[in-house]
Amino acid sequence: xxxxxxxxxxxxxxxxxxxxxxxxxxxxxxxxxxxxxxxxxxxxxxxxxxxxxxxxxxxxxxxxxxxxxxxxxxxxxxxxxxxxxxxxxxxxxxxxxxxxxxxxxxxxxxxxxxxxxxxxxxxxxxxxxxxxxxxxxxxxxxxxxxxxxxxxxxxxxxxxxxxxxxxxxxxxxxxxxxxxxxxxxxxxxxxxxxxxxxxxxxxxxxxxxxxxxxxxxxxxxxxxxxxxxx
Numbered sequence: 001x002x003x004x005x006x007x008x009x010x011x012x013x014x015x016x017x018x019x020x021x022x023x024x025x026x027x028x029x030x031x032x033x034x035x036x037x038x039x040x041x042x043x044x045x046x047x048x049x050x051x052x053x054x055x056x057x058x059x060x061x062x063x064x065x066x067x068x069x070x071x072x073x074x075x076x077x078x079x080x081x082x083x084x085x086x087x088x089x090x091x092x093x094x095x096x097x098x099x100x101x102x103x104x105x106x107x108x109x110x111x112x113x114x115x116x117x118x119x120x121x122x123x124x125x126x127x128x129x130x131x132x133x134x135x136x137x138x139x140x141x142x143x144x145x146x147x148x149x150x151x152x153x154x155x156x157x158x159x160x161x162x163x164x165x166x167x168x169x170x171x172x173x174x175x176x177x178x179x180x181x182x183x184x185x186x187x188x189x190x191x192x193x194x195x196x197x198x199x200x201x202x203x204x205x206x207x208x209x210x211x212x213x214x215x216x217x218x219x220x221x222x223x224x225x226x227x228x229x230x
Contacts, residue, residue, distance in 0.1 A: 006206045007033045010056035011048070013041035013120060014149055015084055015167045016193055018227050020058060023220055029209050040148025041120045048072045048198075055201040056210060060121045061192040073196035074204070079211050081220075082229040086122045086189035087168040088180045091156050097163075099180050102187045106133055114161035116144050116152040118170070125189040126165050153177045167191060168228035193229075 012020055017038030024034035036058070039047075045063055048054065049072060057064060057073050058081060068075040088099045088108075097108035109115060109130070117123040123145060130136040144161050146152045152166035157176030164177070171179050183189060195214055197207040214220050224230060 005031055005033050006203045007035065008055040008201075008203065008207055008210055010034065010036040010058060011044050011052075011054045012036050012038045012058035013044055013060065013193075014038050014151070015041075015060075015120065015170055015191070016058050016082060016229075018169065018173075019082065019220075019223055019229060020214070022223050022227075023214060026219060027210065027213060028217075028219070029206075029213055032206050032210055034210055043148055053200040054198040055203065055207050056195060057198055058193060058195045058214075061194040062121065064194045064196055068196060072199050074199060074201075077195075077197040077204075077208065077211065079195050079215050080192060081195045081211075081215050082193045082224050084122075084167040084169050084191045084193065084229050085182045086126070086165055086191070087171055087182050087228075089153060089156055089164045089166075089171050089177045090180065091159065091162060092176050092178050094162060094178070096178060096180060100184065102184045105184060105187065106135070108163060110135060110138065112161075112163035113142060114144055114163070115139060115142055116146060116155040116161035116164040116166075118152055118166045119145050119148050120167075121191050122165065122167050122189050125191075129187055129189070165189075172228050 020036040067073045098104040151170045152164040153174030155161045156164045195211045
C-alpha cells in the first residue's frame with residue numbers, strides 16, 4: 001500500500017488565515033497535507049510575481065485573476081472559496097455610534113477623530129466609498145491604513161483610531177474592541193476570495209482536490225461560518 005503523503009504549500013492573504021489554518025489541520029483528503037503561509041495580500045502578490053513557488057494560492061478574486069492572466073497560477077483552476085463582509089468596530093470602552101443606515105454611518109465617520117482601514121481590497125473599496133460620499137478631502141488627515149498583516153482591530157485596541165473598518169473575519173477575536181456589525185446594505189463592502197493552483201505546482205491533481213475541499217465541503221462551510229465568512 002502506498003502511504004506517500006503529498007505536502008502542498010500555500011500562500012494566502014491575512015483575511016482567510018484562521019479558516020485555512022483550521023482546515024489545514026483537519027483536511028480529510030487521503031494522502032494530502034496542507035500548510036498555508038498567511039501574509040498581507042500585497043506581499044503575497046509581490047512574492048508570486050517575483051517567482052516564488054506555491055502549490056495553492058488564496059487571495060481576493062481580482063488579485064488572483066490578475067495572477068492568472070500573468071501566468072503565475074493556472075487560469076482554469078480558479079475557484080471561489082469564501083465571501084467576506086466588511087464590518088465596523090470601535091474601542092471596547094467607547095460609546096457605540098449608530099451605523100445602521102448609510103446616513104448614520106456617514107455621520108459617524110465624519111465625527112471620528114481617527115479612522116482605521118485595511119491595506120487590502122476592503123480598504124480600497126472604503127476609500128472609493130468616501131469619495132462617492134464627497135467626504136474624502138475632509139478625512140485626509142484622520143485616515144490610518146493598517147500596515148500589511150496588522151489587523152485594524154489592533155489599531156483600535158491601541159487607541160490609534162476610534163473607528164475601524166475591516167472584514168469581519170479579521171475583527172473577530174480581537175480583545176479591546178466592540179464590533180458594531182456589517183456596513184448597511186446600500187453601502188456594504190463584500191470581498192470574494194478565490195483559490196487557484198500555482199503555475200509551478202508538481203501535484204496538480206492533489207491541489208485540485210484540496211481546493212474542492214476548501215471550497216465546498218461541509219467541513220469547510222462550517223469553519224467559514226464560524227469565522228464570519230460564507
